[in-house]
Amino acid sequence: MATIKDIAEKAGVSPATVSRVLNYDDSLSVGKDTKKRIFEVAESLNYTKYKTKQKAQQKAIRLIQWYNDEEELADIYYLAIRLGIEQKAQELNIQLIKESIGSITETTTDGTIALGKFDATHLEQLKNTPQPLLVVDSDALALGIDSLTVDFNQAVEQVLDFLTLEGHSEIGILSGIEYTTEKQEIIDPRLVAFQQSMLSRDLYQPNLVYAAPFNVEAGYAATKAFIAKAETLPSALFATSDALAIGAMRAFQEHQLTVPDDIAIIGFNDISISKYVTPALTTVNIPTEWMGELAVKLLVDLIEDPAPQPRKTTIGTKLVCRDSTRTKA
Numbered sequence: 001m002a003t004i005k006d007i008a009e010k011a012g013v014s015p016a017t018v019s020r021v022l023n024y025d026d027s028l029s030v031g032k033d034t035k036k037r038i039f040e041v042a043e044s045l046n047y048t049k050y051k052t053k054q055k056a057q058q059k060a061i062r063l064i065q066w067y068n069d070e071e072e073l074a075d076i077y078y079l080a081i082r083l084g085i086e087q088k089a090q091e092l093n094i095q096l097i098k099e100s101i102g103s104i105t106e107t108t109t110d111g112t113i114a115l116g117k118f119d120a121t122h123l124e125q126l127k128n129t130p131q132p133l134l135v136v137d138s139d140a141l142a143l144g145i146d147s148l149t150v151d152f153n154q155a156v157e158q159v160l161d162f163l164t165l166e167g168h169s170e171i172g173i174l175s176g177i178e179y180t181t182e183k184q185e186i187i188d189p190r191l192v193a194f195q196q197s198m199l200s201r202d203l204y205q206p207n208l209v210y211a212a213p214f215n216v217e218a219g220y221a222a223t224k225a226f227i228a229k230a231e232t233l234p235s236a237l238f239a240t241s242d243a244l245a246i247g248a249m250r251a252f253q254e255h256q257l258t259v260p261d262d263i264a265i266i267g268f269n270d271i272s273i274s275k276y277v278t279p280a281l282t283t284v285n286i287p288t289e290w291m292g293e294l295a296v297k298l299l300v301d302l303i304e305d306p307a308p309q310p311r312k313t314t315i316g317t318k319l320v321c322r323d324s325t326r327t328k329a
Contacts, residue, residue: 002042011041018042060095061299062109064126066116066181068100075214075243077269077288081115081136084292092296101181111299114138119180132302136295141312146302148295148313155284155317156193156238159266162319163236164201166326168264171198172208172234174219174226174244190240190268208234212244219247227255235263236325242267242274242283249277249324264325279323286317 008015013034020028021038063085067078089096097107101114101122111132114123118135123143126133136148163171175191188211198204207230212222219239227233239245245267249259259265259279267274270285298313321327 007038007041011038013038058093058095059111059300059303060097060107060109061089061296062104062107062112063096063098064101064104064112064114064118065098066101066114066118075241076271076273077214077241077243077286078116078137080271080288081292081295084289084294085113085115085296086292087289088293088296092300094296094300111303113295113299115295117178117180117186119182119184122181132299132306134295134299134302136291139312141310144310146298146307146310146312148291148298149315150286150291151314151316152189153193155268155319156190156197158317158319159238159284160194160197160201162321162325162327163238163264163266164203166236166264168234168236169203170205170208170232170235171203172205172210172237174223174237174239174248175209175211176214176240176244177211177218178214188240190238194238205234207231212247214241214243216243216247216250219244220251221247223248223251224254227251233257233263236266237263238266238268240268242269242271242281245281245283245324246273246277249279249281260323260325266319266325270320275322282322282325283320284317285320286315291315 004015004018008018011018017028017030018038021030021035065078065082086096097109099105101118109131111134112126112129113134113136114126115136117138120143123135123140123145127143127145134146134148137150138147139149140147160171173191173194175188178186180186195204210222210226212218237248239248245265249265252259252263257263265281267281267283269288270283274281274283
């Protein structure tokens with residue numbers, strides 16, 4: 001910000017005169033042309049006495065989504081996060097510009113939220129822009145990018161502690177198949193955590209592991225195929241999304257298996273419909289809308305007070321027990 005001295009020098013008057021003019025000192029005897037020149041210089045140097053008291057200029061944030069509309073509806077986890085982002089942006093009077101990674105415009109923004117799974121090339125592209133960047137639901141800290149993630153290890157431990165305490169030892173997993181923006185397959189971190197924990201408990205059975213894309217129909221089809229070829233079925237199944245769990249539950253029920261008496265099922269995300277399916281789904285709760293709100297607040301912090309180093313913010317989870325397992329909250 002230009003100082004009073006800077007303005008005075010450019011306007012050709014004393015600093016005292018500038019100060020009194022900008023303070024609208026009526027006792028000052030100065031010509032109209034001089035006043036005008038002082039104000040014009042002050043404006044040109046982006047100076048105003050009341051700058052800190054003015055309403056902050058509206059920020060603009062670019063939201064880049066990994067999912068398209070159709071994919072978002074297939075598993076509404078990202079839809080819920082997006083709603084939280086939109087709600088917080090509206091609350092903070094922030095303009096939200098929604099774009100896809102393949103069609104980023106030259107619109108000027110103050111920062112970017114990248115929601116979903118992006119490959120390293122696209123993340124480097126986003127990182128090279130001068131504005132702050134926050135990746136949500138993906139860990140990009142190794143690339144020097146601020147990230148907001150979920151503690152999957154904690155979540156899986158919650159699930160397996162609960163199931164083993166309920167007496168289950170034949171525990172299977174239906175993990176998710178997904179890809180980055182450049183179609184590189186992503187290893188489901190919940191599967192990795194499940195394998196490590198089950199090995200440490202001496203309970204891991206590879207024959208009880210199968211996978212499907214993150215949607216209800218894929219979970220249903222994969223579970224039907226799993227039932228058809230399995231020599232033995234698990235007494236409990238952990239599905240790494242609610243959409244997968246709902247599809248799996250439908251397949252087991254079609255094979256005259258009762259949930260939870262014949263097989264207990266636990267999902268992941270606690271999307272809104274989980275409490276309305278029959279039986280109501282036990283699942284790991286991620287506060288998705290709050291996660292979206294937190295993303296906006298974190299990015300605003302980065303815009304207003306840049307950090308010396310990138311950071312990763314990790315959100316914890318909570319197991320919500322309903323009717324698809326024997327014990328209910």
